[in-house]
Amino acid sequence: MAHPVRNPAQRSGGRFPVNALGTAGAVGLALLLSGCSYVSDELWPSLAGEDPAAPPTVSQPIPASAAESNPQPTLSPPLMGSTNFVVPGVTPGQATGTYVGQKVQQMRGELGQLQQAVTQRNQQLQGIRTTATQNSQRYHGLVAAVSTRLQMGTTPGNPILLSQWNAAQVDLDKMAADVAQLSNLGNQVASDSAMSTYLLQAIKSTYSLSGAIDEDHRQLAVLEDETAKTVVLIDRLLGELSQDVARQSNYIGSERTNLTALSAAIKQGELLGPALGTRAAYYAGNQQYAAAAAAPVATDGRTPLVVIRFDRADVPYQQALYNAVSQALARKPNAMFDVVAVAAGGSQAQTASNQNQARRNADRVLRSLADMGLPASRVNVTAGSNAQLAANEVQVFVR
Known part of the structure; x- marks a missing residue:
């Protein structure tokens, strides 16, 4: 022929x-x-x-x-970051009775509030990662089931496969919602990053104020170190969030295209690829x-x-x-x-x-x-x- x-x-x-x-x-x-x-x-x-x-x-x-x-x-889902971001904490200090000492106490309180916010961001991040992993596992399980059935051969427009495809679409939408939450969290962490940088500069500027005693400068040095560590932690958190959002966004875009191809395969009753x-x-x-x-x-x-x-x-x-x-x-x-x-x-x-x-x-x-x-x-x-x-x-x- x-x-x-x-x-x-x-x-x-x-x-x-x-x-x-x-x-x-x-x-x-x-x-x-x-x-x-x-x-x-x-x-x-x-x-x-x-x-x-x-x-x-x-x-x-x-x-x-x-x-x-x-x-x-096979394009595997990209791995998300796994870091658990733990703030260094704030060392308490005794009041010295000076104006500089009062500034140190004020900035120590601001650093404590900032670290508390970062701790909440980290908790949100870990929760989103857990949910995203569950959604991804369900999605890939459904896609694998549909692909296996198509590879074995089935009837065109099989309603069971259509139902599984619709469920996979729902899970993919949930994965996209997870990325949106990561993006919003990234915006919040960006604000925290700006605040931490401002606070570190304010601490360094306090060294030049007159009327300080040695204890004020000792407490300032401790506060500066802890603030600098917090700045580094927030920068790492922001960087990992940005990478997660970029990787997951690209992956979900590719999977939407794959779902379209899988829909065409269901109509044909055979797996194209x-x-x-x-x-x-x-x-x-x-x-x-x-x-x-x-x-x-x-x-x-x-x-x-x-x-x-x-x-x-x-x-x-x-x-x-x-x-x-x-x-x-x-x-x-x-x-x-x-x-x-x-x-x-x-x-x-x-x-x-x-x-x-x-x-x-x-x-x-x-x-x-x-x-x-x-x-x-x-x-x-x-x-x-x-x-x-x-x-x-x-x-x-x-x-």
Whole structure:
């Protein structure tokens, strides 16, 4: 049932519109989706721009890295900070009866209030971390259950999986609420940080006041040390909060994209894989893998990454499209994609009808890519025609 892979210009006798295909290089993998016809693995040499019918060239095999060997990279939730921030305390002092002594007592009270506020912030932080961990565990348990069921195979739109997906969405929203609480707590700690810095400067300025005795300066020195330690503690607390908020925010954004892809998989009744945008970020972050895998990408021709032939009402192209785009992103993490609606020939009326239908098919493929998590900014949609085609096609190019 396999069909030979040919260049689009060859199928149309070289009359395919150049502006519909562009001139940038493309990955030389083509999948012909008509019924169950796919390209065999024997055509992989076209990745190097070679003629698939030509004798294979001698190449030196490179062992796959650990990341390359994993077809479904898993992005684990980022770890939150675990520090328990304990204030150093305030050493009590005896009144000296001087004006400077009164200032020392006043500032000692202000430091005590500040440390009490920091203790409350720390308690809030530990509580949010506990809640966030519980929400994350529930979320990942639900996603794992849905993914396992899809991997085993199930009916399209399974209501049990839909219910689990909705519960996962609720838990993800709770995780987002946890991040919002961390952000608000960070704002409060920032105010504490400004207060601690002001208090430390005030203590240092008190040394220059006249009318002090040696005991006043001794107590000032103790108070200065404890305030400086409090400043350092608050700065560490603020830094850890900022890191937690940034990591969790980025992670939740990625998981929202993955949930969208999981929703599309539930509709299909089969597991496609992680969101394409997440996979692209994964491969881009793994520089060793990206550099090794990007080498085979061809840049000297326009060969379709995927050709979807809409010769019947329901063409099951989603899984093959996902696999092809995923492989292209593995080789070129910053790849862009062109979706071309190619209308078949016929009479003038048939050609007009085919053009409308081809555009609808391209929109359908575009929605599928969005459901798979590919950002819309990476996709460009154009249209063309080929009088020699018997059925409308949607061709996907990578650049």
